[in-house]
Amino acid sequence: MIKIIISALLISISLLQDVNRIVQHAAYDSNVNLTISFTEYKNFKNKVRGIQFDLIYNDSHLLFNELTSLIDGAIFEYKSIAEGKLRCVIFNLDGKSFSNIDLSKLIVMSFDQKNNFYGNTYIQMDNIIVVGDFGEDISSSYQTPFFEIDFSELQPKSTYIHNLEKSSFQDSILVSFQTHEACNVNLAVYDIFDLKRKTLIDQYMDIGIYNSYLNNYDDLLEEFDLGQLKIKLFIDYSPHDSIYVVYDKNKN
The missing domain is CATH 2.60.40.680 (Immunoglobulin-like)
Incomplete structure (x- = not known):
């Protein structure tokens, strides 16, 4: 540093x-x-x-x-x-x-x-x-x-989701993203069928770097199926960036 x-x-x-x-x-x-x-x-x-x-x-x-x-x-x-x-x-x-x-x-x-x-x-x-x-x-x-x-x-010069060091998780995983201007932010989780399962953030946010934790339950408090999930970032209601994570509760 x-x-x-x-x-x-x-x-x-x-x-x-x-x-x-x-x-x-x-x-x-x-x-x-x-x-x-x-x-x-x-x-x-x-x-x-x-x-x-x-x-x-x-x-x-x-x-x-x-x-x-x-x-x-x-x-x-x-x-x-x-x-x-x-x-x-x-x-x-x-x-x-x-x-x-x-x-x-x-x-x-x-x-x-x-x-x-x-x-x-x-x-x-x-x-x-x-x-x-x-x-x-x-x-x-x-x-x-x-x-x-x-x-x-x-100050951030662009808006995107940060890359993860490890994309698989058991209980929770930290997702970080940044915005280079004030905007409406929606960060949501989708399954392999591209169905929204969970909303992590949905609000107006200023310039900055932000964190959000994704646990292993969706908005209906149902556990995610094992496998791949997609986290999408929407800026001012338009898709902007996305990353994949893998839920693996049996990981050692």
């Missing part, structure tokens, strides 16, 4: 330079890993004892997976303080300051694209507190980056 690594650079700047830097990235995979780091501005020689910040993202667009510290021995804690907002704290228990190498790769955040979101979304760091050598707050020396992630490349 292709992963996108986004480096969040907290660049140390003067108090007069407080304009956020926008970093744009095109996503080519639904899973995104975010590497958070910061570097010291050349005119400063700050020692950093600890860092606290909030990670803010749109939870309607992104599904949070995990945060992982990249610094061996450091104490790293985080918690959700609101929907789409995580508070993070990292420090050394023995009070030692972080080295520039430590700060260049601080934390990895992993999250996934929410189902069928294909627009732009944003991730930012806010409420940053950077603790200096004597316990003072030196966060005013650092800039907060602002990230724009574009998921439009993942």
Whole structure:
């Protein structure tokens, strides 16, 4: 799986330079890993004892997976303080300051694209507190980056039923399909005589990738006969695509 690594650079700047830097990235995979780091501005020689910040993202667009510290021995804690907002704290228990190498790769955040979101979304760091050598707050020396992630490349370009790795099933089988535009969708199961036995989906659907499970009973709760079944996809009431599956309840 292709992963996108986004480096969040907290660049140390003067108090007069407080304009956020926008970093744009095109996503080519639904899973995104975010590497958070910061570097010291050349005119400063700050020692950093600890860092606290909030990670803010749109939870309607992104599904949070995990945060992982990249610094061996450091104490790293985080918690959700609101929907789409995580508070993070990292420090050394023995009070030692972080080295520039430590700060260049601080934390990895992993999250996934929410189902069928294909627009732009944003991730930012806010409420940053950077603790200096004597316990003072030196966060005013650092800039907060602002990230724009574009998921439009993942948007389906055509409409069809996905191929199955295994076409035979005993109890149930997962059928996936995609639509490249909003439309009326009917997904139905037909027997070898081309008689409709079961309707899986019959509704208006937006652009996206969808799943439906087919079990071994038809709409009348009668078990399918052993053998081949045909799954047909109708788009706006016209036949569009189809695949075959095989019901084999005796399969080992």
